[in-house]
Each structure stands twice: as structure tokens, then as C-alpha cells.
Amino acid sequence: MNFWESLFARIGSLVFIFTTLERFIPSQFWDTVDIYLRKLAFFFNPNVEITFDEFPPEDYGRSKAYAAIQAYLGTNFSGQTARLKATAAGKGRGVTLSMDDCQEIAEVYKGVKVCWMRSTKYPRNNVISFKESVDEKRAYILSFRQKDRNVVVGSYLTHVLGEGKAISKRGRKQRLYTNVSGDDWGSDDKMMWRSVGFEHPATFETLAMDPKKKKEIMDDLIEFTKARDYYAKIGKPWKRGYLLYGPPGTGKSTMIAAIANFLRYDVYDIELTSVSDNTNLRKLLIEISKRAIVVIEDIDCSLQITGKRKGNHSGHKRDNPTVEDAVRKAGDGGDEREESKVTLSGLLNFMDGLWSASGGERIFVFTTNHVEKIDDALIRRGRMDRHIEMSYCCFEAFKVLAKNYLDLDSHHMFDAVRCLLSEIEISTADVAESLVPKSAEMGADECLENLMAALRKGKGEAEKMGGERQGGEVFRRLKKHIRRRLVAQK
Incomplete structure (x- = not known):
């Protein structure tokens, strides 16, 4: 050997x-x-070291300083290291580079030499696992000589954080977030949100809605983004609430996407049934960034909280369950699975309680198909500042769809479509489906003919249902009259 x-x-x-x-x-x-x-x-x-943890133990969320340092070093000094980490920067935007673990980057700032290193600590345990650990602790470590402390702490760190934030803002890409189940969090709160790139193409220009109504909403959004000082003056958190209500297929989700693209905000889509309790709901709120849209779709179906006050005004748990409770439990299978303990009070505090002021420039959006089922406290003015009805398709909305799908500004069949739309109720989704060409050879005339056929069919069904309702009402009145005569004869 x-x-x-x-x-x-x-x-x-x-x-x-x-x-x-x-x-x-x-x-x-x-x-x-x-x-x-x-x-x-x-x-x-004898160098001085400053550690910037990715998830500081004293905070709930990811450190903004860590993110700024990552952007600063990755953009300006990625050529100095032999090992780099790469992540996709988005569609058509290449990759984003950052330094790998145990790599060093040196910089001279105003004659002062500093050194950066990225560190990752892994948990020590006796369990062998091929799954990525949620307890990894990542950090950037800045080292410098003791005599240069005033320069580094006084101006260098301000320079790095400012440059890093500016770089992040220039390369910022909208994200769509969703919360994961509390059972999947592990021991680290950083697992609460998962995200993908937000690439929904909807805009206010392509949104099928009355132009005047769209203009009002856009003006309100612009006014909100410029109202930081006003909200501070009146002592209210910088946020705004929108309630979108109306029948299915009327464009509520598309409206949310159009708002996000108009403001360039991230979207946080909260699934309330995945939130275990009010405490974790509060943690979710703290993790939401500024310039964000917080969405709870189908709020009347998300949890059994919107109607609790109507059935139980005292707020106390009932000792004797009713028949309805038993039927509901049987319908759920009668199992003992863990259910969300988020309450109406917790949701109200989430929206405008003390913790709601932890961020800024946020828009809360609730959607529902049945606004009458929602507790009034949840949608009162001040929580939901604007109530926007997403109604059935009108002629102005149809013209937007015709422009989007068929590239038509006018057509000889438009007048007939206008008349039929004024007589029946049809969702914008149904109108759009009729306008979609079913083949490459299908022209605008055929698509409009399909729409006219669908509108005529809808009109006939509406008239038939109306006649049946009218006949049923006559029959009920006749039975009531006969019953009264029989009683009088006795």
C-alpha cells in the first residue's frame, strides 16, 4: 500500500x-x-462578524435584510466565486445567481475591506432521511476589521441594503401564494406559504364589464396606492377591502387577476379550511408582504363561521345538539377528524385588528355567490370598503368579449344580441364559451350565430319556467280559495 x-x-x-x-x-x-x-x-x-439569518428567531418571517444581501451579492459579485446557486428568474428572463455555501466574496468600500460568506447549518439528529430538512438555518456572515466598525455599520450596510432592495424591485416578478396545511409546516413557520409565478393574462382592458364601472374601480385603486399619508393622518392601517358578489361565471376571479396586474401586486390566496386556528391565521397575515392582494374566495363556503351569529347569538357552545347538528355530523361521515378552529372573531381581527397594521398597502378581496349568507359584521363598510356586484352579461360586456375573441368592434348582428341580452340573464362565461371558435375554419359569423342560438334557447327556457311558475301560483290560489269555501260551509 x-x-x-x-x-x-x-x-x-x-x-x-x-x-x-x-x-x-x-x-x-x-x-x-x-x-x-x-x-x-x-x-x-480578531475580525468582527455580523450574521444575517434568513429566518431570525425573534421574527416570524423571512428577513428582508437577508433577501436584500442575496440580491446585492448575486448581481454584483457572482463572478468572484467558483460555486454558485441558480434559480429560474421567470419566463424569458434566464436565471438568478447567488453564492453557494462556504464561498467568500471580498469587497473594498471607501478603503475598507469586507468579506461575505454564506453559511448553512443542518440539524444534528440520529434519523437518516432523504427528505429536505425544514430546519436548515441559512445566513450571510459579514466580517471586517475592528477598526473599520464605524464605516461598516454607519454607511456600508445602508449602502448594501438599499442597493439590494433596488435590485430586487427592478427584477421583481409577481407571485401567486397559497397557504399549506398546518400539518405540513413541521417545526418551522417558514413553510406556511408556497408560491408560483403569477402569469394570469387578465387586464381591465380585456375584462368583460361596463366601461364606466371599470373606470370607477381603476380610479379607486389608483387613489388607494397614493393614500399612504392620508391613512397615517386618520390613524388607520393602509389597506382596503373589496367584496365581489354575483352569480357563478360572472368574472370574479378574473377581476382579481386584473387588479393584481393593474397594480403589480402579489396575490395571496388563502384556503381557510387549511388553517388550524386563529393563531396560525395571524401568523399567515404577518408573513404577507406589502403591496399584496389577500384573497378569500367563496367566503360563504370556506368555513362554518359566516352564519354562526344568526344561529347562536350568545356566542356560547350549545350543550344540547339539535337534530340539524346530528344530520350535519352524519353527512360528514361522523368521523373525528381535526377541523379548522378559525372563528368569525379571528377572521375579523385578521382583517382589521391590531395585527392587520403589521404590513401596509394591502387589498383584501372576498368573493361570494350568495352575499345574503354572510354575516353583516364581516362585510360592513370599513372592512369591505367597496361592494362590487358582478352581474350577468350586459351588451357593453359582450362588446369587450367580441373584441377579445373575434377582434370585432361592430357587426350587423350586434343589435339582435343587444335585444336578447336585455331579455334574459346569462353569465359572461357562457357568452365567452359561445364566442370561442371551435375550429380554425370557423369565422366570426358562425360564432355569433352560435351565441344567438344559445340566447334564444335561454329565452325559451326562461319563458317556460316563468309560465310554470305563473300556473303554479294560480293553482295555489285556487286551492286556497276552495279550502276557505269548505271551511265556511262547515
């Missing part, structure tokens, strides 16, 4: 011994060893 073979064999033995010791020796021992090793390193290299 030559020298190199012997060396590698000894190294392998040492690694095996160290791994075995690490498995059986308590983690507190290794933490103590780490402290003394740091003291020893400081004795030979």
Missing part, C-alpha cells in the same frame, strides 16, 4: 469515527465545541 492509499484509508477511518461520535454524543457538546473553536479563531484572526 503506497502513501496515498494509506492516507485515504486513515481519512476514511477518521470520518467514520467522527460520524459515529456525532450520532451518540449530545448536540449540546458539539455546540460547546463550536463556541470554543470560534473563540480560538478570533484569537488568531
